[in-house]
Amino acid sequence: MNGLDMEVDVLVIGGGTAGPMAAVKAKEKNPALRVMLLEKANVKRSGAISMGMDGLNNAVIPGHATPEQYVKEITVANDGIVNQKTVLAYAQQSFSMIEELDRWGVKFEKDETGDYAVKKVHHMGTYVLPMPEGHHMKKVLYRQLKKWRVDITNRYMATRLLLDRNGAIAGAMVLDSRTGEFSVIRSKAVILCTGAAGRLGLPASGYLFGTYENPTNAGDGYSMAYHAGAELSGIECFQINPLIKDYNGPSCAYVTGPFGGYTANAKGERFIECDYWSGQMMLEFYRELEGGNGPVFLKMNHLAEETISTIEHILHTNERPSRGRFHEGRGSNYRDAMVEMHISEIGLCSGHSASGVWVNERAETTVPGLYAAGDLACVPHNYMLGAFVYGRLAGESAAEYCAVRALAAVESDQVERERARVLGPLAHRDGLPPSQVEYKLRRMVNDYLQPPKVTRKMEIGLQRFAEVAEDLTRMSATNPHELMRAMEVHAILDCAEMAARASLYRTESRWGLYHYRADHPEKNDKDWFVHVQVKKGDGGDMSCFKRPIDPYVVPLDEEEKAAYDHLRITKQAAVA
Amino acid sequence: MPLTMNRVSVPVTVDAEKCIAGKGCTVCVESCPLDLLAIDKEKGTAYMRFDECWYCLPCEKDCPTGAIHVDIPYLLR
Amino acid sequence: MDLLDIGEEDVMVPLLVRAARDADASVRAEAARCLEGMESESAIGGLLDLLVDDEPEVRKAAATSLAEIKEASHGSQLLDRLSTADGFAKASILRALRELRRTEAYGPALQALNDGDPGVRAAAVGVLGYLKNAQALPHIARLAKTDPDPEVRRITVGALAFAQHAPEVGAALVDALKDSSWQVRDEAATTLGKLGDRAAIHPLVEAMDDPYWQVRLKATRSLGKLKAAEAMEVLTQTLSHAVSNLRKEVAIALGEIGNLAAVPYLEEALNDPDPDVRKMCRLALSQLGALKS
Numbered sequence A: 001m002n003g004l005d006m007e008v009d010v011l012v013i014g015g016g017t018a019g020p021m022a023a024v025k026a027k028e029k030n031p032a033l034r035v036m037l038l039e040k041a042n043v044k045r046s047g048a049i050s051m052g053m054d055g056l057n058n059a060v061i062p063g064h065a066t067p068e069q070y071v072k073e074i075t076v077a078n079d080g081i082v083n084q085k086t087v088l089a090y091a092q093q094s095f096s097m098i099e100e101l102d103r104w105g106v107k108f109e110k111d112e113t114g115d116y117a118v119k120k121v122h123h124m125g126t127y128v129l130p131m132p133e134g135h136h137m138k139k140v141l142y143r144q145l146k147k148w149r150v151d152i153t154n155r156y157m158a159t160r161l162l163l164d165r166n167g168a169i170a171g172a173m174v175l176d177s178r179t180g181e182f183s184v185i186r187s188k189a190v191i192l193c194t195g196a197a198g199r200l201g202l203p204a205s206g207y208l209f210g211t212y213e214n215p216t217n218a219g220d221g222y223s224m225a226y227h228a229g230a231e232l233s234g235i236e237c238f239q240i241n242p243l244i245k246d247y248n249g250p251s252c253a254y255v256t257g258p259f260g261g262y263t264a265n266a267k268g269e270r271f272i273e274c275d276y277w278s279g280q281m282m283l284e285f286y287r288e289l290e291g292g293n294g295p296v297f298l299k300m301n302h303l304a305e306e307t308i309s310t311i312e313h314i315l316h317t318n319e320r321p322s323r324g325r326f327h328e329g330r331g332s333n334y335r336d337a338m339v340e341m342h343i344s345e346i347g348l349c350s351g352h353s354a355s356g357v358w359v360n361e362r363a364e365t366t367v368p369g370l371y372a373a374g375d376l377a378c379v380p381h382n383y384m385l386g387a388f389v390y391g392r393l394a395g396e397s398a399a400e401y402c403a404v405r406a407l408a409a410v411e412s413d414q415v416e417r418e419r420a421r422v423l424g425p426l427a428h429r430d431g432l433p434p435s436q437v438e439y440k441l442r443r444m445v446n447d448y449l450q451p452p453k454v455t456r457k458m459e460i461g462l463q464r465f466a467e468v469a470e471d472l473t474r475m476s477a478t479n480p481h482e483l484m485r486a487m488e489v490h491a492i493l494d495c496a497e498m499a500a501r502a503s504l505y506r507t508e509s510r511w512g513l514y515h516y517r518a519d520h521p522e523k524n525d526k527d528w529f530v531h532v533q534v535k536k537g538d539g540g541d542m543s544c545f546k547r548p549i550d551p552y553v554v555p556l557d558e559e560e561k562a563a564y565d566h567l568r569i570t571k572q573a574a575v576a
Numbered sequence B: 001m002p003l004t005m006n007r008v009s010v011p012v013t014v015d016a017e018k019c020i021a022g023k024g025c026t027v028c029v030e031s032c033p034l035d036l037l038a039i040d041k042e043k044g045t046a047y048m049r050f051d052e053c054w055y056c057l058p059c060e061k062d063c064p065t066g067a068i069h070v071d072i073p074y075l076l077r
Numbered sequence C: 001m002d003l004l005d006i007g008e009e010d011v012m013v014p015l016l017v018r019a020a021r022d023a024d025a026s027v028r029a030e031a032a033r034c035l036e037g038m039e040s041e042s043a044i045g046g047l048l049d050l051l052v053d054d055e056p057e058v059r060k061a062a063a064t065s066l067a068e069i070k071e072a073s074h075g076s077q078l079l080d081r082l083s084t085a086d087g088f089a090k091a092s093i094l095r096a097l098r099e100l101r102r103t104e105a106y107g108p109a110l111q112a113l114n115d116g117d118p119g120v121r122a123a124a125v126g127v128l129g130y131l132k133n134a135q136a137l138p139h140i141a142r143l144a145k146t147d148p149d150p151e152v153r154r155i156t157v158g159a160l161a162f163a164q165h166a167p168e169v170g171a172a173l174v175d176a177l178k179d180s181s182w183q184v185r186d187e188a189a190t191t192l193g194k195l196g197d198r199a200a201i202h203p204l205v206e207a208m209d210d211p212y213w214q215v216r217l218k219a220t221r222s223l224g225k226l227k228a229a230e231a232m233e234v235l236t237q238t239l240s241h242a243v244s245n246l247r248k249e250v251a252i253a254l255g256e257i258g259n260l261a262a263v264p265y266l267e268e269a270l271n272d273p274d275p276d277v278r279k280m281c282r283l284a285l286s287q288l289g290a291l292k293s
């Protein structure tokens, strides 16, 4: 690959979960399209599901839950700030996606008559569908990519999107992470599937790569969408998870919950209403720690031996299989003692919370020709199945768009500017090492952005980020790998700035701990029942603005809202 | 700008007896999502080149000879 | 996984089938793994041959790959081989047939219920459970009672969940509530709830005395599903059980049953030490229209 000579119809960036689905669906829609799947790692083993997954967290299966019920659930779980149409589109297509994945060879738990064995974890409906043999995920996707003859390009990192004169997509610029070569891929449409911004906060261990998310997901897509002029939304609704301390992986309540495991305080008592991950749940977690009842644990030592060995089998073979090794190293065992948990560093991820690139129910962003799916697309609590459904929507929408588009002309000054930025760190031999810049930046993120959020601290944080921005031009890279890391630091900085600005803009508290502002502790529906959008302003500065919430397509009546409100633990109850 | 090299212990160990990189195997290098492994051409074995491990295990799982072992990185252990 | 990259399927299958006859067992096992998902006659034939390999590792790999077959038309090839297979191979073929839901598998599966190998019997029940052919019910029900292997009995009891309006099944399940293995009792309590037969209420109430709380939990869930007002007494008592998972399930069931007699008990349980239980009590009270805000 070299210079301006690559041309495709659809360029899918990120080959984790949503990306392979998008590529296959674009091809299925129109097999004549040239579809390229560009991946920073290797499609066979990339992304959040590189080692498979424990199960579906949000399966909407007839007989167990209805799409409307699910939309209500997510509306409440996300404190009302949702574009319900996007959630409904997911919910309505959830089941057909499960059936398709099943046909492709993904194994879901079934009962002895072949019906799906759905488990209850959420507040109202029943949505958890375990995948006891979920480690096959990537193999199944890979087989489909081969079948549909998708052009797979591994070990390339996209760094910026290319725009035409009218601000529509013209392609992307990419870096070969093995050779350091810079090139341009022209395309009619781009689908961003680059996952979460998982390297934003610094894990308490101090290990840069000891993150919850797969650390290849540094937030590149958030940054690329931002620089392309796309709107991002809900950035202030951070991802913060309850994790196994130090290991920093899920514990995982969805697996252990149906078996009777739960989150407990130091006395072994349950203190949260529901182990479903939400900002409110994290706030209760935080209060328990602050209130002297901590640390918080995952409790399983009351369970029967058979139950524990089943749980172990699931937790130690899928998703984060090194969990078992971690416990072994500490000499700890689910049978004897509770497992210590902690509050993770912050990240941006719509799969788990709500931060992402704004999309509609067709996976279209606000930039013509740009689509987004998965953790980086703003469809709250979308998880893995949401990544698949939006991957499908994005692939189909992009294929349709290609039918009426020609390749746009490439503006060479855009390319030259980007080439200079990307290759800059190779030019000076003795500049700042990217790892050091990253460490400092992410430590600042912890110091100034980790909730509870404090206005003055976030302002200071912005000053520090501006100083780090100056350092970016002083980074040096001694090899292509380090160059890739340097480019990731640029993306992390963009995400940090967005996180600070969006958080400062919304002067209220919402989503429990995710946006808990110590100096604006109350929720204020009168002024803030809106989306907060982040966008690159015309002058190149970052701007925030309000976007009204579209009328609900699935209205919640007052009683339902009230019933949900009562589900929250009051302060007194938490102490009791 | 003056720079220095710090020593770090890395989580991945490769059993030189078992590793068949000398015969052309690069499976682990290809499967690592973070691109941390490389082949030492002189020794004919794989090794961990960058200390940026997610302890996710594809390298170990995909190695055809069982030559790789991943520990939890020291800072987390 | 790497062999997958050699090329397209039509090129790879012959290579892999040849590798499946290699002298080296680890090569054969790897070939078996790589043949997974390649749905052609020769690929499946190769895998079927490996089911009787000398090496257990190879046999296991072949069985796993066969279970991945998704295309129902390949069922014929499996059925052909079934008639001559026994033991591990027979169980594996039956397991591969389960997802394909081929009606022709019905006869052989029914016969296999009498096989001496528990693995074969379990796989045969699996096929029948997925086929959901009501004619099989008396046979499955008999096994639920008589099979010496507890795991076979458990699967059998689970497979009965497709029985609608079949009294003999109800009787077998009620007996299974008294099985010596708690896993069988657990499964029986669940299945009775799925069937929605109110005749199960009394036995389920009795199962609330089971020594295993897991069984009581499933019985509670099923009593809720059956809207069993008859269970009010035992359920309200259980609302103070030591295991909080059970109390939680009881609160849900009381909401589902919809009997206002539960209100005072649920109100009292609003002070439960476990917030999850408190939440379910509030939810139940609001379902009963009795939540004071």
Ligand SMILES: Cc1cc2nc3c(=O)[nH]c(=O)nc-3n(C[C@H](O)[C@H](O)[C@H](O)COP(=O)(O)OP(=O)(O)OC[C@H]3O[C@@H](n4cnc5c(N)ncnc54)[C@H](O)[C@@H]3O)c2cc1C
Pocket: A013, A014, A015, A016, A017, A018, A019, A038, A039, A040, A041, A046, A047, A048, A049, A053, A054, A055, A056, A057, A058, A156, A157, A158, A159, A193, A194, A195, A196, A212, A213, A214, A216, A217, A218, A220, A221, A249, A250, A254, A319, A320, A351, A352, A373, A374, A375, A376, A382, A383, A384, A385, A387
């Ligand atoms: C530990 C863990 C456990 C989870 N458990 C569950 C669960 O049990 N159930 C559930 O439903 N969900 C679960 N999730 C969430 C679910 O896995 C994600 O929501 C989903 O996989 C996200 O898919 P994605 O395609 O957006 O991102 P990913 O699958 O992470 O893919 C992103 C891809 O983009 C690539 N990439 C990044 N930047 C670039 C770039 N600049 N150029 C090229 N490529 C790039 C990355 O290498 C990666 O392969 C879990 C997530 C994690 C991390």
Ligand code: SF4
Pocket: B012, B031, B032, B033, B034, B035, B036, B037, B052, B053, B054, B055, B056, B057, B058, B059, B060, B070
């Ligand atoms: S454990 Fe994961 S990140 Fe670490 S070297 Fe192996 S594949 Fe790479």
Ligand code: SF4
Pocket: B014, B018, B019, B020, B021, B025, B026, B027, B028, B029, B045, B046, B062, B063, B064, B065, B066, B067, B068
């Ligand atoms: S996969 Fe195993 S054998 Fe191959 S190079 Fe890596 S360590 Fe060596």
